[in-house]
Every structure is written in C-alpha cells, then in structure tokens.
Amino acid sequence: RVAEWLTLVEQGVWVGGIWAAAQISIGFSWLSRCYDEWLINDGFDKSCDSLRGSGKEIADAHRQRLPFTLRTIGAAILVLLAITCIWFGKGGAR
Structure with a gap:
C-alpha cells in the first residue's frame, strides 16, 4: 500500500512538478526573447540608424x-615658398 501511494506521489507530484x-x-524564456526582440533590439537598431545618418552628414x-x-594648404605652401625665396634671394641667411 505504501509503495502504491509513493508511486502516485512520484507520478503526480514529482513528474507533474x-x-x-x-x-x-x-x-x-519566451517572455525574455520577446522583450529582447521588441524592446532591446529595436532601440539598438534605431540608435545605429541615427549614428549612421549622423556619420553620413559629417562625411x-x-x-x-x-x-x-586643399586650396588653403596649397596657398600656405606657396606663401612659405615665396618667403623662403625672398629670404634666400636677399642673402638673409648666411
């Protein structure tokens, strides 16, 4: 009788539990997956899209x-070259 009762307890409580x-x-786990897919990933995707748009604007x-x-750098090089030619042309550097 005790064995039968323990069998019922095992089947009902342990297996059912x-x-x-x-x-x-x-x-x-499904709730966690839905939370991750709909909230976390969606926010991450939106922030990545925003960064991509900002990067495109900066580029x-x-x-x-x-x-x-480039024109400014070229003009600066020409000015430095002219100053150097004038300086060495007058004999400023000895």
Missing part, C-alpha cells in the same frame, strides 16, 4: 570642405 517547472521556464560636410582645405 517537473513538467510544470519546465513549462514555466519555457514561458519565461558629406567633410567632402564639401575638402577642396577649400
């Missing part, structure tokens, strides 16, 4: 400024 714990664990601004920068 383990099954219930497994189902609860699966439910929480475009740099691309537009590049010719001006």
Whole structure:
C-alpha cells in the first residue's frame, strides 16, 4: 500500500512538478526573447540608424570642405615658398 501511494506521489507530484517547472521556464524564456526582440533590439537598431545618418552628414560636410582645405594648404605652401625665396634671394641667411 505504501509503495502504491509513493508511486502516485512520484507520478503526480514529482513528474507533474517537473513538467510544470519546465513549462514555466519555457514561458519565461519566451517572455525574455520577446522583450529582447521588441524592446532591446529595436532601440539598438534605431540608435545605429541615427549614428549612421549622423556619420553620413559629417562625411558629406567633410567632402564639401575638402577642396577649400586643399586650396588653403596649397596657398600656405606657396606663401612659405615665396618667403623662403625672398629670404634666400636677399642673402638673409648666411
């Protein structure tokens, strides 16, 4: 009689309890996955898109400024070359 009762307890409580714990664990894992997919990944994607857009704007601004920068550097080199020619032409450096 005790063995039969223990068999029922094992089948009902232990097997049922383990099954219930497994189902609860699966439910929480689905909730965690949905939270990750809909909230975390969505926010991450939006922030990446924003950074990508900002980077494109900065690259475009740099691309537009590049010719001006190169002209300025070229003019500075010409001025330095002229000063050097004048300096050495007058015999300033001995």
